[in-house]
Amino acid sequence: MALRLPAPVVGAMRRDITSVAEQVIAAVIHEVPSYSDPFRGQMGRNIEVAVKVALEGFLDLAARREGIDAGDQIETVLEAAYALGRGEARSGRSMDALARAYRVGARVAWREMSEVAVAAGLSATITARFAELVFAYIDELSDASVSGHADELATSGRLRQRRLERLAIRLLEGAPEADLVGAAERADWAPPDLLVAVILPEDKVRSVQARLDPRLLQLSEDVPVLDIDSGLTVLLVPVASVRGRSTLLRVLRNADGVVGPARPWTAVRASYLRALRAQRLGLLGDTETHLAELVRTADADALADLRERALAPLGDLRPASAEKLADTFAAWLRHHGRRDEIAAALFVHPQTVRYRMGQLRDLYGDRLTDPDFVRDATIALA
Template identity: 65%
Template sequence: MRSDLPAVAERTVAEIIVEVPSYADAFAGKMGQKIGNAVELALGGFLELATAGTGADPGTPIGPALAAAYDLGRGEARSGRSMDALLGAYRVGARVSWREMSGTAVAAGLSVEQLARFAELVFAFIDQLSAASVAGHADELATTGRVRQRYLERLAGLLLTGAAPEDLTAAAERADWAPPRTLTAVLLPEGRVRGAMVSLDGRTLRTTDDIPDPAGAGS
């Protein structure tokens, strides 16, 4: 099985492209090489786990594969994609890998009981990879959201203090914020801000920083 890993990884990637069309472009160039390497790493990690002694730490052989799955999840979030395509790719990968490796296992003379245990390990491993990618995707979205929120708050502060137009333009671009035609500033007690935001336009900016003299800010 170890000697077949590159070929199995290649066939797995080829079938993912066919069955998960949204990945056709993602497999081109460097990204394709990265995903292909992750597939081979995952298969190798699985074989290490499957052949490890009973006293071995089960997390050790698959640690690199789980780290790669986590990174794939973060990459999906950075690309603006949901987890649907990646989870679909995992399902295809599990099926293709099982088909390829079980054929080798049968040819090697594994018993029915051993083959059943092997299948159990395959699908438990895919569940772990999926969970790692979901965690990576969620963490990336949370990080991106926090960063953008800080940019938006900084933009609100610049608007209220009458910053130079070029500084406002740069801050708006950094926050990915499209300016409306007009702006209205509203001062509220901090305890009422969250409730008010529910009813306001999604582009509404907020800041909790102290503004020295809002009435004196530029228009």
Template identity: 60%
Template sequence: MVRRGPRRTAGHGLHLRPEAIEEMRSRLPQVADETVAAIIAEVPSYRGALSGVMGENIRTAVQLALGGFISLAARRRGADAGTPAAPATEGAYQLGRGEARSGRSVDALLAAYRIGARVSWREMSATAVRNGVDAETLASFAELVFAYIDELSAASVAGHTDELATSGRVRQRLLERLVHHLLTGAAPQVVQAAAERAGWEPPTTLTAVVVPESQVRPVVGALSPGTLQAAEDLPGLDDRVLLLVPDAGGRARGALLRAIEGRGAVAGPARPWLEVPSSVDRALRALRAGIGPDTEEHLARLVLTADPEALADLRARALAPLEGLRPATAEKLAETLRAWLLHQGRRDDVAEALFVHPQTVRYRMGQLRDVYGDRLEDPAVVLDLTLALALDDAAAQTSSRASSASAS
């Protein structure tokens, strides 16, 4: 189906008697009032909206439109002293922009035009008939009325569309500025002011979610409409995008995790919205460590990998007594000691975890007591060993996750 453009009024051949034109012009205020009243009565979006300054602006726009039409109808073909409809067309364009700012849809605006055309035609045609206009001229008059309404409504739709596009871009820039203030730790009053300018209602919490660029659209579509997206590149993001999701903590976290499931995303913890940088930091650290998608399930691993150099030093000190042994023996003893600590000395459980006989566990623990002595009874040493040996488990699981991600 080919979409028809608006009918044109230029070059019309209509000629009305001066008396008819004069009477129409004298009735402009009354026709404008009747048009506005009909719009209020028949278009729900305009009920209660056409009082005060707004109502006066609409009435002025209606009179301007009707006046432009009468000036157009009064012109003979070939007269070229300007475009009488131009001010009315500009007014219609600005009306469309104003209606978009007021939150009314283009459908409501077009409905108002249809009603305006009906009321105007009823009044003007009655005036034309009273002034002896014949049937053929009246038909041409009707065609000109509706062509004129076509032009005005097309101008208003263009204004409405342009305003939405402009306001959308402006709001997006304001939201990007808000995210910048949040991530750079700006003063609370600065962030609050940025949220107000952007028309963004602050939530109780925000949760940082790092998502691959290719998955942003489906993930955002499943999240709260108030979700913010960082426009600037952050270190460590690479080809990923940072989202800040409102009120996705507690019971709501399940919905968030379902939205990112299988999409290679990482979700940080929910934090008070002004403290969201801490959620961002954790999500990025988890991303670097190959941990995800829910950082809340890997807190111990995140703690262990927070300072790799300190952990390496702790490991070297805690396992120093094994340095004099053959590497294969030292590795087996370290593995046994880790299982012993995790299973709180339950020999059968340790044997099952290591796939060895309980007597083998007993033998190895004897070797460990030979090299560590009474230090295995010291709580401080036990803590150091637990942390040092936990790295083996964290590293193994991290490597496994990284391998899985590469394979996928």
């Protein structure tokens, strides 16, 4: 942009600059309703000063000599426009309102300043070039604001994502409730009543995410607090009720995932630990359908000791005989002593079952009628 207006014309415009700024602001307030509140009070006075600075920067640009770089002259104005764009993003507004305000401002400023210029004797040719300069200048300010808006969104988005990740980590660590509430507030995250921990392959997330509550939190396997296999991720999914969890199960039906129980959001660590235990055991789907297996295998060493104690009376038999009697004993426990069902389960004749049970009674004696022993053996041999 290159244009050197005569000094008397620029002087006349400068004398009228306060009035032009006031009219620009009035037009923006009238034509861009979302700006009616920001222009009140101290902020309004600050904006009025900013508009005057922008107009003065434009006049500096219009008055410069050919070939002289105007960068220094308008740098402060462009920085202010950039900051204005960032402020719009922080306020949660898109660039639409600001872009409209720029258009309104350009129209009013051109109308008022051109009247002064023509009255001061500016030729038609220079007036046309002056119009081009006005709108090119507004385009530069708008571009600077767009950049500021985009940079603020990117920065704030990354910051919020980091805060959400820290919140998810604290949830899985089982941090105190007060710490979790504070972390949720810092992340601008509205806590649900219930959360469900889900472990599923990372490549399945995209296909289900759109159908889940947008407040869900996601963690991948590279997060230190997690102990999941490569290629898996953890979702903490808000649900409103047991019915909401049923909907979640339907959404994840073909996702090859593990779905923990619903828990109060501050206690979701328990849901994660159960889902993790099921995943390690290869139990996919709803953990609620695997409760018995999860309980039975919760302490592998204890289960092994319990099994060893339940089968101790068979310790002196040959391995093949001990194995047959152990299978018969387990079937007897599962089928509550019903001989025909035991025989069908073992693919043997009922008389064979009768013979083997005689052997077991000789070996175990009264323990087969002891409720505590039968309970322990049932768990051990399930």
